[in-house]
Amino acid sequence: MSTLAPLRLLREPSNASEGNQSNATVGASGGWCQGLDIPNELFLALGLVSLVENLLVVAAILKNRNLHSPTYYFICCLAVSDMLVSISNLAEMLFMLLLEHGVLVMRPSIVRHMDSVIDMLICSSVVSSLSFLGVIAVDRYITIFYALRYHSIMTLQRAVVTMASVWLASTVSSTVLITYYRSNTILLCLIGFFLFMLVLMLVLYIHMFALARHHLHSISSQQKPPTAHRGGSLKGAVTLTILLGVFFICWGPFFFHLILIVTCPTNPFCTCFFSYFNLFLILIICNSVIDPLIYAFRSQELRRTLREVVTCSW
Numbered sequence: 595m596s597t598l599a600p601l602r603l604l605r606e607p608s609n610a611s612e613g614n615q616s617n618a619t620v621g622a623s624g625g626w627c628q629g630l631d632i633p634n635e636l637f638l639a640l641g642l643v644s645l646v647e648n649l650l651v652v653a654a655i656l657k658n659r660n661l662h663s664p665t666y667y668f669i670c671c672l673a674v675s676d677m678l679v680s681i682s683n684l685a686e687m688l689f690m691l692l693l694e695h696g697v698l699v700m701r702p703s704i705v706r707h708m709d710s711v712i713d714m715l716i717c718s719s720v721v722s723s724l725s726f727l728g729v730i731a732v733d734r735y736i737t738i739f740y741a742l743r744y745h746s747i748m749t750l751q752r753a754v755v756t757m758a759s760v761w762l763a764s765t766v767s768s769t770v771l772i773t774y775y776r777s778n779t780i781l782l783c784l785i786g787f788f789l790f791m792l793v794l795m796l797v798l799y800i801h802m803f804a805l806a807r808h809h810l811h812s813i814s815s816q817q818k819p820p821t822a823h824r825g826g827s828l829k830g831a832v833t834l835t836i837l838l839g840v841f842f843i844c845w846g847p848f849f850f851h852l853i854l855i856v857t858c859p860t861n862p863f864c865t866c867f868f869s870y871f872n873l874f875l876i877l878i879i880c881n882s883v884i885d886p887l888i889y890a891f892r893s894q895e896l897r898r899t900l901r902e903v904v905t906c907s908w
Contacts, residue, residue, distance in 0.1 A: 627866035630873050638687055640879045645680040647886035648673040654899040661895060664753035665733050671757055672726040676882035678719035683879055686712050710772050717768035720784075720845075723881075724791045725760040727841060731795045738802055778856050785856070788849045795838050836888055844881030848874040 651673040655661045689708060692698035700708070737744050774780045851867060851874055858864040 627869055630870060632872045632876060634687060634691070636876065637683060637879065640876070640883055641680045641683040641687065644879060644882035644886075645677060645684070647883060648677040648680065650900055650903055651886045651896070652677075653903050654896055657903060658895065658899040661899065664748045664750065665730070665737070666896075667753055667757065668726055668730045668733055671760070672723065672730065673886065675719050675722040675726060676885055678715050678722070679879060679882045682712055682715035682719065683875075685715070713775075714765075714768045714772050717771045718764045721767050721787070722760055722764040723841070724788060725764065727838065728791045728794055729756055729760065731798045731838070735798045735802060781852050781856050785849055785852050788845070792842065799838065836892075840884050840888070841881055844877040844884070848878060 652670055655666050655670045655673075689698070689712065693700070693705070733748060736747055740747055771780055771784065847870075851871065854861075854864040854867055
């Protein structure tokens with residue numbers, strides 16, 4: 595699969611010459627450094643599946659008034675971020691195929707503008723996905739440890755402000771990334787943001803599982819045991835932990851790829867890793883496919899609403 599600039603530079607570092615990369619790749623190993631030849635049809639199929647799945651999740655949350663809460667609004671925003679991944683992938687795929695087959699003829703300046711728009715969608719989806727996973731983790735943390743004050747802490751107004759801030763920050767940061775994509779400083783900022791959010795979520799989840807039983811026991815001792823609420827909260831924590839694991843597996847190789855671009859762009863073993871860039875893209879799209887399945891199977895209310903949406907029981 596061909597990629598557009600500046601994503602092309604994420605595949606091949608700009609400070610490594612073609613000759614150095616080729617020699618380094620050959621010198622590192624024989625066969626496994628040649629990468630994977632992933633058909634365009636696979637990118638297209640995964641993008642379509644992800645788009646349909648996330649549309650269903652958004653439709654289910656909008657349809658069911660019981661799901662009109664800050665937690666599900668954040669999950670809805672995460673689904674929209676996954677949709678951005680699918681839409682940008684499909685747009686890039688169709689754009690490249692039309693250009694390669696001569697069906698679409700454009701001036702170079704227009705092609706560059708299209709590159710920027712598509713890449714901004716991709717970068718925005720990366721930042722927003724990370725951000726909303728962090729926001730959902732914080733929301734779940736408040737639900738578990740401040741259950742009695744949750745509705746006063748996480749009000750609808752604060753949820754709206756949070757969502758608007760994330761989308762604004764994602765748009766601004768993606769614009770900066772596209773504008774200064776040749777700078778290693780920008781890549782380091784993106785890597786740092788990924789690591790920060792990962793550490794934040796890990797700390798929150800470890801704290802949740804380490805102290806949840808003690809906290810819930812203290813609530814029970816106050817003669818106010820919200821049994822259903824507690825069970826739902828812990829189940830939600832497990833769900834989001836699975837989401838975090840899936841996100842790390844799917845996005846980790848891509849960010850490790852960025853780290854290698856900054857630290858060892860001409861090292862033979864690093865260039866071998868670069869040759870698997872298409873695999874990292876597939877993993878990213880798989881993340882968008884897996885997320886809705888986790889929501890549907892672990893949330894009974896959402897699963898029921900999804901069935902109604904699929905069967906058009908409006």
